[in-house]
Amino acid sequence: MIRYDVADAVAAITLDRPDAMNSLTVEAKSALLGALREAAGDTAVRAVLLTGAGRAFCAGQDLREHADNLEAGRGLADTVRAHYNPIVELIATMAKPVVAAVNGVAAGAGASLAFACDLRVASEKARFALAFSGIGLAPDSGASWTLQRLVGPGRAAELMLLGEPLDAARALELGLVTRVVPADDLQKTARELAVRLASGPTLAYAATKRALAYAATHSLPDSLALEAELQDACAATHDHLDATRAFLAKERPVFNGR
Ligand code: T3D
Numbered sequence: 628m629i630r631y632d633v634a635d636a637v638a639a640i641t642l643d644r645p646d647a648m649n650s651l652t653v654e655a656k657s658a659l660l661g662a663l664r665e666a667a668g669d670t671a672v673r674a675v676l677l678t679g680a681g682r683a684f685c686a687g688q689d690l691r692e693h694a695d696n697l698e699a700g701r702g703l704a705d706t707v708r709a710h711y712n713p714i715v716e717l718i719a720t721m722a723k724p725v726v727a728a729v730n731g732v733a734a735g736a737g738a739s740l741a742f743a744c745d746l747r748v749a750s751e752k753a754r755f756a757l758a759f760s761g762i763g764l765a766p767d768s769g770a771s772w773t774l775q776r777l778v779g780p781g782r783a784a785e786l787m788l789l790g791e792p793l794d795a796a797r798a799l800e801l802g803l804v805t806r807v808v809p810a811d812d813l814q815k816t817a818r819e820l821a822v823r824l825a826s827g828p829t830l831a832y833a834a835t836k837r838a839l840a841y842a843a844t845h846s847l848p849d850s851l852a853l854e855a856e857l858q859d860a861c862a863a864t865h866d867h868l869d870a871t872r873a874f875l876a877k878e879r880p881v882f883n884g885r
Pocket of ligand 1: 759
């Protein structure tokens with residue numbers, strides 16, 4: 628259901644249920660959370676790449692399993708709290724960059740997963756669909772928080788209320804993805820980006836993620852205070868000391884993530 632490979636300090640996590648558009652069953656969600664925990668805890672991993680097998684990135688909740696739950700009177704079986712929320716929180720807070728390679732449709736919670744990542748590179752075949760309203764649900768897995776920060780509250784409301792799919796070109800126009808590339812180039816391009824991040828100043832990237840998340844909900848004075856605290860910590864890293872020396876010696880810095 629989930630493939631997990633580490634190479635070049637990048638953990639590549641591939642959602643692998645192509646016949647069901649990589650939609651998420653309980654088992655798939657548990658495996659995804661396990662893979663994310665493995666990547667977050669492994670000091671040899673310095674960036675994460677999330678993608679889907681086949682023609683979809685992820686179609687969100689597996690609606691067959693969902694229908695079985697409804698029929699059995701189990702409702703949502705607490706999957707939002709037990710599964711989706713920890714997955715999204717871990718992607719957003721892990722102390723290393725997470726890149727989504729959006730290879731095809733990202734719908735419902737599948738779109739939310741992509742939005743939770745730090746960067747999104749999309750294939751020309753990618754589509755985003757806030758499919759929740761189409762089946763009488765409201766957004767979950769963080770979409771109400773992430774999407775309005777990415778595209779603004781007006782656009783987010785439109786995308787969520789109407790649920791109309793957004794193609795890759797429009798997603799680029801709205802700033803929802805950082806790059807759109809031909810389908811055949813997607814994995815190579817996204818991997819190159821992840822490898823580049825994996826050879827960067829990992830602790831400074833972790834501080835950057837923390838500062839951005841904090842500033843989104845705090846005042847300027849509070850954000851300035853946190854920046855100062857994080858900068859103290861970054862200034863004490865080997866990477867900062869080495870990179871400063873390298874600058875003065877007119878050499879290229881080599882970051883070891885320490
Ligand atoms: O507990 C809870 O459930 C709460 C949490 C909810 C979070 C959510 O994610 S809610 C939103 C759930 N997702 C959706 O509503 C999306 C449903 N899928 C679609 O709208 C479309 O399939 C797509 C836009 C994703 C793709 O359309 P298209 O035309 O390219 O493909 P298709 O023919 O519709 O789908 C291909 C196959 O994948 C098909 O199976 P089949 O008929 O060939 O055997 C289809 O049933 C299957 N599939 C697609 N999405 C899902 C799915 N199977 C299970 N669950 C899916 N979400």
